Amino acid sequence: MRRGIYLLEEVEFHPMNSRRPLEYLRWLTEYKREDDRLEAGAHGLTAGMSIRSREIDLVGAFYAVGITGHPQFKVVTLWDCHGGWDGGWRQMLEIYDDVQKNLFLSDIDDLRHGAFSRPLGAAPGSPAVADLLAEGYAAPLYLFESAQVRPGAALDYLDAVREERAPILADHGHRLVGSYEVQFCDTEAVTLWGTDIDAHLGLQRARDAALGLDDEAEPDHRLVGWRKQARRFLDGPWRETLLSPYPGSKLAPAP
Structure with missing residues (x-):
C-alpha cells in the first residue's frame, strides 16, 4: 500500500471583510463538486479555475475559529491526492511544466490576501x-x-x-x-x-x-x-x- 499524500492550505483574507471567506468557500466547494463528475485521470489547467481533476480531491474546507488562535479571517483546506505521489500530486506538478498564461488567471484574483501550503505524508497508522x-x-x-x-x-x-x-x-x-x-x-x-x-x-x-x-x-x-x-x-x-x-x-x- 502506497503512502497517502495530502495538501493542507491556509488562506488569509485582508482587510477584515467577513464576506470574502464565504465567497471563497462557496466558490471552491462548488467547482470541486463539478470535478467529482470528471472521468478518472482526466485533468487539465483551465483559465479561471486552476487545475480540474477528481484525483485532487477537496476532502475538507473549514472556516478557522479565530478565538482559538487563528488570524481573522482564515480558511483551511485539506486535499487528498488520490494515487499518492504518482497520482494527484503529479497532476498538480504538471501545471508548472511549461508555465502557461492561464496559470496566472483566476476567478478569485484579489479575493485572497495570502496562502500557505503544507504537503503532507500520512504517518504509519494514520486513517485514510x-x-x-x-x-x-x-x-x-x-x-x-x-x-x-x-x-x-x-x-x-x-x-x-x-x-x-x-x-x-x-x-x-x-x-x-x-x-x-x-x-x-x-x-x-x-x-x-x-x-x-x-x-x-x-x-x-x-x-x-x-x-x-x-x-x-x-x-x-x-x-x-x-x-x-x-x-x-x-x-x-x-x-x-x-x-x-x-x-x-x-x-x-x-x-
Missing part, C-alpha cells in the same frame, strides 16, 4: 480520509494541531500520538482523522481530530481539573502527562486551533 468518507464520518468541529519537532523526529512524535495520545482523546470524544509528516522539511508534524463542542469543552475542563484549576470537573491526569511526554519530541512552537467545516464540504455533517 477516503476510508472515513466511505464510512460516512463527519464531525461538527475539528481540532488542528501543528507541532515543531526536533529535526527528524516527526514520525517518532506521530507514533507516540497514535499510541499514547489518541486513546486519551478518544475517551474525551475526539477521533484521529489524520496524522501527517510535513514533507520537504524535517521539523513539523500535523494532526487533525474530529470532535464537537461538548467534547471540546469537557477536554479543557478535565485538563484544568488535573492542574488543580477546576474543582467542579473530573480530572484526567493523563492529559497533563501527555504534554510532558510530548516535550521529548518538540523543539519549538506547538499549537492547536479549531476548525468549523463549511456546509457541503466532504468532512462536514450532512445538513
Whole structure:
C-alpha cells in the first residue's frame, strides 16, 4: 500500500471583510463538486479555475475559529491526492511544466490576501480520509494541531500520538482523522481530530481539573502527562486551533 499524500492550505483574507471567506468557500466547494463528475485521470489547467481533476480531491474546507488562535479571517483546506505521489500530486506538478498564461488567471484574483501550503505524508497508522468518507464520518468541529519537532523526529512524535495520545482523546470524544509528516522539511508534524463542542469543552475542563484549576470537573491526569511526554519530541512552537467545516464540504455533517 502506497503512502497517502495530502495538501493542507491556509488562506488569509485582508482587510477584515467577513464576506470574502464565504465567497471563497462557496466558490471552491462548488467547482470541486463539478470535478467529482470528471472521468478518472482526466485533468487539465483551465483559465479561471486552476487545475480540474477528481484525483485532487477537496476532502475538507473549514472556516478557522479565530478565538482559538487563528488570524481573522482564515480558511483551511485539506486535499487528498488520490494515487499518492504518482497520482494527484503529479497532476498538480504538471501545471508548472511549461508555465502557461492561464496559470496566472483566476476567478478569485484579489479575493485572497495570502496562502500557505503544507504537503503532507500520512504517518504509519494514520486513517485514510477516503476510508472515513466511505464510512460516512463527519464531525461538527475539528481540532488542528501543528507541532515543531526536533529535526527528524516527526514520525517518532506521530507514533507516540497514535499510541499514547489518541486513546486519551478518544475517551474525551475526539477521533484521529489524520496524522501527517510535513514533507520537504524535517521539523513539523500535523494532526487533525474530529470532535464537537461538548467534547471540546469537557477536554479543557478535565485538563484544568488535573492542574488543580477546576474543582467542579473530573480530572484526567493523563492529559497533563501527555504534554510532558510530548516535550521529548518538540523543539519549538506547538499549537492547536479549531476548525468549523463549511456546509457541503466532504468532512462536514450532512445538513
